[in-house]
Amino acid sequence: MAINSLTKLSTSTSTLWPHLTLPTSPKTLLSTPAKFAKYTPIFAMANTTATKVAPAVIVGGGRVGRALQDMGNGQDLIVKRGEPVPLDFEGPILVCTRNDDLEAVLEVTPKSRWNDLVFFQNGMLEPWLESKGLVDADQVLAYFAISKLGEPPIDGKTDTNPEGLTAAYGKWAATVAARLNAGGLSCKVLDKEAFQKQMLEKLIWISAFMLVGARHPGATVGVVEKEYRSEVCSLIVELASAAAAEKGLTFEEAMEDRLCAYSRAVAHFPTAVKEFKWRNGWFYSLTEKALAAGKPDPCPLHTAWLKELKVV
Template identity: 80%
Template structure:
């Protein structure tokens, strides 16, 4: 299970070359309805990128590391790379095509979007698992959200939803405020569960949910309060139940604090900002545990 690609992690660039035309491994039902799928440029040839290509109609263009995003290929540009590769992706994309970029990355991307003048960039919260390259994705449905959790926002949101539906996956199209709430919930989930798990070496996501529920509950409450205050929004009730339900659906996934800049780092920046202004730390438990693990 440790090698499964979930909403936790996006794929990296592949070192192999793939043709523009691609033979899909979709089921007959998905093949029958995939004619609705809008052709796309797909940046990144790992598990997520290849899965999205399989959901297409054979007219997608897969872009590898170092290859430019073409100017004359109309449609969305699905970015399925690691967060730290985003700078290179942007450099390889003509500026006139920036508003076609659709980001599948996890974590808090808004500061980076703002620094690049990307505005309200298209994003996807991908709650699905792919056990290995070439295998079909498994939808991340939970007992509290049996309709599925994957969501899309932006100019190409409907096209992305149609592509995922063609692959047998769920996907909701949300407005900006709804999407931001769900994005923050996902950020809270990964930041809280990974940090609590890191305090207990070897703990899986399921172990955190079962054995260290009080710790993760306290952290979820703290991070949700800080995020809500910073973004001036109110989350839907029962967040803890939703996040724990998702944890049960990926119970065997390992825990580790990774991509700090894009995940826990955002909450730590809120703490640093408050302290610099002479205000109380909005995330004292989070800060304490980061220091305990010598992450900061």
């Protein structure tokens, strides 16, 4: 076995089984048959695991779609814009498009395969999914960053959540988690209630940090966390309260700390208020509903800053 191949497998073992560490280098193992024989089963396990990534249809060839393909075993099928999703390709259909392209994805997907769709989008998808009869659709919260097309993803592990924040829900959740693990990324498999809480937290993160950043032109996510923390934390608390009341749930304590920690992990992200319908728009819909019923605005700070930026 060549040294570079052994090194690659050595890296795989540390990714898949962090508690297994090799006491010597690949070069030393090759020159010491007894030691090599001792650790051969571990390398065999790593190599076997690497080949168990289930083939998938990947809709979208952007940064996320390409990264997911790179984690596969060469048997995935990439479906580009406007191309039909095949009826006879078994396995998950990983949807990695912009939110506004989701209608088009459904149009080219046989209805019999809708229950195999796995949505990787940010934002609030629940109203749209419900309108399509996809209440229990598989979803993934992707807490990893990909700077450029073709570059490896960086896991969004933080000092408050060193185990990682990426999570999956649904019938293909374990399969998706295995693919991400093979690519060196963390992924938790959650039930629906736990997933919904994490989905709302991420929605709050992207809505709060993008809006505060837009108030300070040129500010990255890291700048917002460092220089405008009081602003963003006030907004996080407000949005969390509104979301909890709307959904009838209770968030875990210290959300501000968790979301600020994630912002430090992806500090280079630029900020802008975009995809309004799928992000800040959900919170503004709570405002509109409350005002129409003669009740106080549950998100007054959010509303004021949206108006300040002439978003609404």
